[in-house]
Amino acid sequence: MQELHALAEAIGLQRIWWDVDGREQVVTDASLRTIALALGFPAATPEQIAASLARVEAEMTAPPAxxxxxxxxxxxxxxxLAGAQLTLPDGTTRPLDTARxxxxxxxxxxxxxxxxxxxxxxxxxxPTSCPTVASLGKGRIWGPAIQIPALRGKQPRAFGTFGELAEAAEVFAARGADAIAINPVHALFAGYGHDFSPYSPSSRLYLNGAMGDPALLGLPPLPDDAGGDGPLIDWEAALPARLARMRAAFAGLDAPTRERIAHDNAPHGEGLRRQALYDALDVHFRSKGAKGWQDWPPAFHDPDGEAVAVFARDNAAEVEFHLFTQWLARESLGEVQRRARAAGMAVGLLADLAVGVHTGGADAWSMGDTLLQGLTIGAPPDPLGPLGQNWMLTGFSPRGLARSGYAPWIATIRAALSTAGALRIDHAFGLARLWVVPEGQPSSAGAYLHYPFADLIRLVALEAHLAGALIVAEDLGTMPHGFGPAITERGMLGMRVLWFERAADDGFIGAADYDAQAAAMTGTHDTPTVAGWWSGRDLQWAQRLGRLPEDTTVDEAEARRAWDRGLLWASLTRDAAPRPAPDDPAPVVEAALRHIGSTPCGLAIAPLEDLLAEPEQPNLPGTITEHPNWRRRLNAPLSDLLQDPATAARVQALDDARKGVA
Incomplete structure (x- = not known):
């Protein structure tokens, strides 16, 4: 139906797209109708389509915010806006041509x-460009990528917090690092031991209160956690226990400290109070079985409604407690950044911005139709995921952004940069298009929804300029047309990950061939570690979970890996050094660190797991409970681990390579 297809194009839905193999795919008319309706444009009948097209035209001719x-x-x-008329002496008017x-x-x-x-x-x-690594005046820089909960300090805790992160920043600064990349620290669900993935936040505007450390701010430290010595984090027990300790700390605050908190929170206004109110409501209703605001009584769905106002009045102390946890997290993280810079880091924290938010979380509750309604975001079917992916997250509505004058996007970027010197934008392709899926339907029923890419990246550049911060745009996967040149022109860094930098003959490219305007990386939280890849640990997990490629046997996968080991070793060494055995990954890890360190990339990032030559990765994409995602911990305090001679040699190898030391 031509009218339906015209409507789809007008509202930004891409009816025809091409998969990773270059094959043309066509979105069904049924999917187009369902998604159009979710976007606010009914399309079930010719009359509805005509009315929706008229509405699109009316919106396009409305003055912008x-x-x-x-x-x-x-x-x-x-x-x-370009309308004017001239009034003549006789009182008649004449329109003026203002098109130019x-x-x-x-x-x-x-x-x-x-x-x-x-x-x-x-x-x-x-500005024409974001700040660049060159503008820092320090040449090629490097830093570790750290999963904060994995850290250990001298005191036993159930998981790492901003206190342990502050220690990590200082010890890495002393070893030559200029940045420390961290996992997202967005607000999760207060005290809830599930939905703990950092990439499924309740809000991207506010922080995970469980990460705050009173000792960083001169307050009495929280009591030591019991059960903090295991190799895996027991989030189900740890988060409720941490919330209880936070409540005890809040109850013991003196009047001057409470005044300090109120003073520091005042500039953050109504938005912060609404976040605290959401957390209070979530804790209250979650105890009754609710799993998001949609499960609350309908009267509480409206943040500005009477029921919410009455709850806030009757539970003022609870709201004040959650304001305290946000203050503690924000000021703690700010102190980490201050210490990192004071220790000599040119960047300090490199924050991570998740691609979307939990549909039942604070942002979805408070932002209304600024976010997509009735749609979740994910990825289309491809050879690695024949059924596609549904991340069960929501994101901004293109129309909502336009109506609001991009205020939520600006606020999101500004919040992330308020306590960091750089920002990584997860799945940055989402600035150009997102795969949207109707609620309750498979990913295959989705379609690409286009966003005002030019405006969004301009605003990122503007906020980066105002903050003096670097921007890293994750550009892994099937790139939308024009995306690469656009982020390059804006001075943003792409990502060049060792495993994906392959030549036409399937070999690994040399260090000198990496794109200079990028962050070179040995891996990400979603890829095997170097030690894990070399030893075949990822293949063991794939076999255990039935995730080997279709029609591939274990023997075939291991034979392919043996061949790839030869290709990688040849690229890493360029000499006749004997190839290490699969059970001897240490020389390969050090060579990989030298490899990314030797690239012309302005920034090199090494996951902490690679600096420690760990075989296990933090997250295995496509799994929830089958693999201990986001649960792994270091086996000792970081300062102790970095004193190990082998680890120290790896860190030194990366630092030397960055500085051009042979």
């Missing part, structure tokens, strides 16, 4: 209030 442009360039006014009217060029990046023809809006003027 924000115009986003570049420094030094004149900006054409949208037709919705432009706003003058502005040479300073920033946000400028603007009124055009009586319509108030904001003009956002983006």
């Amino acid at each position: 924000m115009i986003v442009t570049d420094v030094g360039k004149e900006t054409s006014l949208p037709t919705s 009217w432009t706003l003058p060029a502005i040479d300073t990046p920033g946000y400028y209030p603007l009124t055009v023809n009586g319509h108030a809006l904001t003009l956002a003027v983006a």
Whole structure:
């Protein structure tokens, strides 16, 4: 149906797309109708399609809330604003041709209030580039990537917190690191021992209160945790226990400290209070079996409703407690960044921005139709995942962003950069398009939804400029057309991961052939560690979980790995050094660290697991309970582990390679 297809195109749905093998795929009309309805455009009948098309046209001709442009360039006014008329002496009027009217060029990046023809809006003027590694004046830099809960300190705790992160920043700064990449620290569900993946947050605007450390802020430390000595984190027990310790700490605060907290929280306004109110409500209703705001009584679905206001009044102390946990997390993380910079790091923390939020979380409750409703995000079917992926997350609505003048996106980037010197944007392709899936349907029923990519990356560049921060855009996978050149032009770093940097003959490319405007990495939290790959630990997991490629036997997988080991070793060494045996990964790990360190990339990132030559990876994509995702812990305090001669040699090898030391 041509009218349906025209509507799909008008609202940003991509009907025809190409998979990773270059094969054309066509979204069914049924899927288009379902997704269009979820986006607010009914399309079941010709009459509904016509009405929806008329609505699209009306929205396109409405004055914008924000115009986003570049420094030094004149900006054409949208037709919705370019209207003027001339009144003649006899009182008659005549329209003026304003189609070519432009706003003058502005040479300073920033946000400028603007009124055009009586319509108030904001003009956002983006810089030509984000800050770059070169602008730091330190040459090629490096840093570890750390899963904060995996850290151990001198005192026993059930999981690592910002206190252990502060120690890690200082010990790595002393060893030459200029950055420390961390997992997302967004708000999860307060005291809830499930849904603990850092990539499935309740809110991306606020922080995981369980990570705060009173000792960093001069307050009495929390009591030591029981059961903190095991190799895996028992989140189901640890998070409720940590919340109870936080409550005891809050109850013991003196009046000056409470005044300090109120003073520090005041600039964060109503948004912070709403987050604390959500957490109070979630704790209250979760104890009754609710698993997100959709399970609350309907009267509580409206953040501005009477029922919520009454709850806030009657539970003021509980709301104040959650304001305390947010203060503790925010100020603790800020102190980590301060210590990292004071120790000599040029960047300090490299934060991680998750691609979306939990559908039952605080952002989904408080942001309303700024977020997608009735749709979740994921990935389309491909050879590695024939059924596709549904991450059970929601993301921004393109229409909601436009109506709000991009306020939620700006707030999200600003929050992430408020306590960091750099930001990694997870699945950055989502700035251009996201695979959206109707609720309750398989991923194969989804379609790509397009976003205002040019405006979104301009705003990232503007916020990075204002914060003086680097931006790393995760660009792994099937890249949308034009994405690579656009982020390159904006000075953002792509990601070049060892395992994916293969030549046409399937060999691994040499260090000199890496893209200079990228972060070189031995791996990510989702890939095998170097030691795990060399020893075949990932193949053992694949065999155990029935995840080997279709029609591939264990023997065939191991034979392929043996061949790949030869290709990797040849690229890493470029000499006649004997290839280590599969059960001797240590020389390979050190060679891999030298390899990424020797690349022309401005930034090199090595997961802590590779610096320690660990065989296990933090997360195995596509699993939930089958693999201990986000549960692994170091077997000793980090400062002790880094004193091990073999580990120290690996860290030194990376530092030497970055500095060009032979």
